[in-house]
Amino acid sequence: MQPRAPVLLASLAAALALVLAACGGPSRPLPEPMSQPVSPAIAPAPPPDPGHAARAAQSRSAAEMHRIEPHAALALPHPYPLPAPEDRERYGTIDENGIRLVAQAPVSTFSIDVDTGSYSNVRRLLNAGRVPPADAVRVEELLNYFPYDYAQPTDGRPFAVHTALAPAPWHPSNVLLRIGIKGKDMASGALPAANLVFLVDVSGSMNTPDKLPLLKSSLKLLVNQLRAQDRITLVTYASGTRVALPPTPGSDKGAIVAAIDQLVAGGSTAGASGIALAYQAAQQSYIAGGINRVLLATDGDFNVGVTDFRQLKSMVEDKRKSGVSLSTLGFGTGNYNEQLMEQLADAGDGAYSYIDNLMEGNKVLVSEISSTLATIARDVKIQVEFNPATVAEYRLIGYENRMLAREDFNNDKVDAGDIGAGHTVTALYELTLAGQRGLVDPQRYQRAAPATGRDGELAHVRLRYKLPAASVSQLLDVTVARQALRPLAQGDDDFRFAAAVAGFGQVLRGGKFTGDWRYADARALAQGARGADRFGYRGEFVKLVDLAQSLATAAPATAQGGAPAGHAAR
Known part of the structure; x- marks a missing residue:
């Protein structure tokens, strides 16, 4: 058995050379099939192969390619398009009102x-x-x-x-x-004293510029509007919950800003326990005759504890009986749970806002602070x-x-x-x-409308x-x-601007009831x-209508789950 060892080693070496040569690319000629190896002590030496040098060079070239640094190999053109990041945004189903x-x-x-x-x-x-x-x-x-x-x-x-x-x-x-x-x-100065509890999501999902950093910048805009009679509490939640800032007078702006600056993202998202702690904090600082409100700031990606939409909504409905309302401030992309944010605000007798930039943060928390906080x-x-x-x-x-x-x-x-x-x-x-002719055919047999005067x-x-x-x-x-x-x-x-906005929204949804009315019509009406x-x-808004029309006209496939392709080019 020992005399076969050199033969086997030679066979393995030859096979490896073939594999390396094949990796050099499909355009290169494949080596000729090899016959069953025999012992060199028995078989005569084969005649010289004129293509041997070329094949050896190819094998060396292939071997060198396999020795490229891993990060350099990743930089090579990919034969297939890379998959798009998973979009986990969630929206509630809307069955459009009919005739x-x-x-x-x-x-x-x-x-x-x-x-x-x-x-x-x-x-x-x-x-x-x-x-x-x-x-x-x-x-x-x-x-x-x-x-x-x-x-x-x-x-x-x-x-x-x-x-x-x-x-x-x-x-x-x-x-x-x-x-x-x-x-x-x-006027904001005439508002009743406010007891505001900001419930801030500091989980790992908030660690992008359009989430926690934007939230912190928006909160700092509000700080300048606070008065001495207002109280601010910061409650945070991630894997656990804590009071990051106990009830603090609005006049102590330095302490409030310092607490905001210390917010960092990391961990999972125990949203339900955060809501419970925020309501508890609001009750402890309750102002009779004042504004008592929890403001939940998150992307809505709850993944620890109570995560069921119906249970969370029921929880907030029960908490509103305490006299503390809840508003929601949405942030971020990719995993944004819009359905949860909108429905929690409805259940909490509050309002739902989505903050996509600092100007919107200023609109919600500064320009419209009276309507955001004071219920009439x-x-x-x-x-x-x-x-x-x-x-x-x-x-x-x-x-x-x-x-x-x-x-x-x-x-x-x-x-x-x-x-x-x-x-x-x-x-x-x-x-x-x-x-007038409507969308529903009249009944053949129906009572005439009674005269009412x-x-x-x-x-x-x-x-x-x-x-x-x-x-x-x-x-x-x-x-x-x-x-x-x-x-x-x-x-x-x-009136005309509201009609333009309503028409635009309907076209964006697919234009079921707007006939041949198009984005250009909405733009012209709004512009005037x-x-x-x-x-x-x-x-x-006019610029957004232009953008929607450009996106729809350029490539209906851009919809990414949006309006039906048949309506996208309106």
């Missing part, structure tokens, strides 16, 4: 919504070169991101209600009914009854997750949205008037609300007269309705 026949369902009831997070999140996605997923676009939050110049209340109520009518820009034969609410203004009316519900003699069909644009049953309107135990000082709230209905009315709008310390609601109502209908061109800037635009929000 309702007045003959079958003359009454529409919903809760108001003062959230604005969907708009700034859509802005973030567009600025990143992505068409937003349809469920990321909540049209009511796009509408309510913008302040409107509605008149202040003059009758002692906490807010005023205004209605207006004009043709729908995407269906000129239809009519847009705008319902506008204006909360009573309150609670559980505000809107109910609209349409006149079957004058209106055939209607459709509420947006507010899909704010719909209420008809009987909920008079039930003071049913929760609804709150209005902050100076808030404006806008809702739009698209109406098909009687005698109110043929000049299109609708009756009723609102219920509670004063902040009250448990019984009050009623306010407004009649919408047909004679108020004006051409769209004669509508005020606020910018008005004074003190903060530049409307001008920025």
Whole structure:
């Protein structure tokens, strides 16, 4: 057996040379097949091979390639495209409101919504070169991101209600009914004393520039607005929870800023235990007659403890009974849980905002601090009854997750949205008037609408609300007269701009009800309705419409789970 050892070694060496030569690239000639090796003591030496030198050189070249430094090999062109980072952003499903026949369902009831997070999140996605997923676009939050110049209340109520009518820009034969609410203004210096508990996510998922660093910069902007009577507490959570700053007077700005500077990210995300500790801290510093609020700042990526969406929402619903409300401030990309942020704020009688840059942080925590913190009316519900003699069909644009049953309107135990000082709230209905062709074919057999003597009315709008310390609601109502209908061109800037925003949002969602109306139409309408635009929000919107159109036109595939490709190029 020993004489075979040199033969086996020679065979292994030859096979290794073949492998190394083959690694030199498919364009190189393969060596000829080798015959079964025999003992050199028995077999005669083979004749000289003229290609041997070339093959040996190839083998040496291949061997040298395999000795390249690992990091240099990684720099070589990759034969396949690298996979994109996993996108774990989560959005609640939205079933867009459909057409309702007045003959079958003359009454529409919903809760108001003062959230604005969907708009700034859509802005973030567009600025990143992505068409937003349809469920990321909540049209009511796009509408309510913008302040409107509605008149202040003059009758002692906490807010005023205004209605207006004009043709729908995407269906000129239809009519847009705008319902506008204006909360009573309150200067920041006149706000009640505030007990604010900032619940800050410092888990590892927050360790990117658009998360914890942006959050810290935004909080520092708020510090300059604090007064001596205000109290600030910082509670942090990651793998565990702790009080990073005990209740501190707003006048001690140095201590507050120092505590903010010390926040660092790391660990898992025990959000539920953080919420419990934040409410406990708020109760310990409770200010009777003041503002008592927890502000949760996170990307929503809870992964330790209670993580179930329904359990977290139920937990916050129970905590709001203590008199402490909860608002949410969303940050970040990639793993952002938008559904959780929006629904927790709703359950906590607060507002949801998404902060994608420092300007937005300034808007939420400085420019609009009064409406962010001070509640002037609670559980505000809107109910609209349409006149079957004058209106055939209607459709509420947006507010899909704010719909209420008809009987909920008079039930003071049913929760609804709150209005902050100076808030404006806008809702739009698209109406098909009687005698006009609608989207639903008329029934062959139906009763004629009874004569009511109110043929000049299109609708009756009723609102219920509670004063902040009250448990019984009050009623306010407004009649919408047909004679108020004006051409769209004669509508005020606020009406036309709101129509442009609503149209844009619908097109961004796929344009199910907007026909051939396009981004260019939304842009033209918004551009002509910018008005004074003190903060530049409307001008920025026009640029976002341009960006959405460019993204959709350039490559419908850019949608990345966004609007259907058939609508992307609108």
